[in-house]
Amino acid sequence: MKKTFPFSFEFIYQVFSLIVIVIIVHAIYVAVIRPRADAILAKQAIALAEDKSQVMERSVFVIIRDYEQETCFILMLWAISIMGYKALKTSRQSALLQMDLIPLAEGVRILPEDTRDVSRQIQALPAQQREALLPRALLAGLQRFSTTRNIQDVASATRAYCDSEAERLESELSMIRYIAWAIPSVGFIGTVRGIGDALGQAHKAIEGDIFDVTRSLGVAFNSTLIALLISIGLMFLLHQLQQLQERYVLDAETYCDENLISHLYTK
Numbered sequence: 001m002k003k004t005f006p007f008s009f010e011f012i013y014q015v016f017s018l019i020v021i022v023i024i025v026h027a028i029y030v031a032v033i034r035p036r037a038d039a040i041l042a043k044q045a046i047a048l049a050e051d052k053s054q055v056m057e058r059s060v061f062v063i064i065r066d067y068e069q070e071t072c073f074i075l076m077l078w079a080i081s082i083m084g085y086k087a088l089k090t091s092r093q094s095a096l097l098q099m100d101l102i103p104l105a106e107g108v109r110i111l112p113e114d115t116r117d118v119s120r121q122i123q124a125l126p127a128q129q130r131e132a133l134l135p136r137a138l139l140a141g142l143q144r145f146s147t148t149r150n151i152q153d154v155a156s157a158t159r160a161y162c163d164s165e166a167e168r169l170e171s172e173l174s175m176i177r178y179i180a181w182a183i184p185s186v187g188f189i190g191t192v193r194g195i196g197d198a199l200g201q202a203h204k205a206i207e208g209d210i211f212d213v214t215r216s217l218g219v220a221f222n223s224t225l226i227a228l229l230i231s232i233g234l235m236f237l238l239h240q241l242q243q244l245q246e247r248y249v250l251d252a253e254t255y256c257d258e259n260l261i262s263h264l265y266t267k
Helices: 009-050 067-098 112-123 133-148 151-172 174-200 202-207 211-259
Strands: none
Touching: 009 067, 067 133, 067 174, 067 211, 112 133, 133 151, 133 211, 151 174, 151 211, 174 211
């Protein structure tokens, strides 16, 4: 018996992309962002000790230095990599819409007896293309026409394939939606942690040393700021991907109507 691999290529891609993103982002934080942020905070602490009225400039390195922001960037890049994979896959399948999968001369009709020959042309496509929505919908329509000899049944079959594909694509976006929801939650965790640290150092503020308190409050507000900004951008990309997939399904259904159903004929 032929053994099937338990994990799909897309699942393996998601796992390895997450591992690579974690390694790269953490390396950048360890080598660049946190050392520079610590140096800037050290200079600000010295300057504030000399002049407490001095206004400190906000640095990008300080804003993004904490673990919550690092986690948000990792989740953002992971979601973008998943969306990029899905967008590339949809674009490749959309290229089939430009192909003449049912080549017919002008005025030629497809009879129920012709469905086998027409199906062979579609089945001759490479395996990767044959698994796309459009060839599967066309083959389902031809098979239904050969069996029932009813054009309305063919329209129902192709529409059902397109509807099921739309539902499948919609369900596959659930992971990206979860990530888009998780990023603000991670930012809120940073807010709680920062406020908790600030409250734990309130006695220093009473003694006149407010640097550690303001630093902890900075963690609280910076993590929320970064998380919300990332979430806004991520939701925009998600809606663009969803629009691309919906347009592909609608174009596939239109292709079936114009290139298959309109050429069917029953005696």
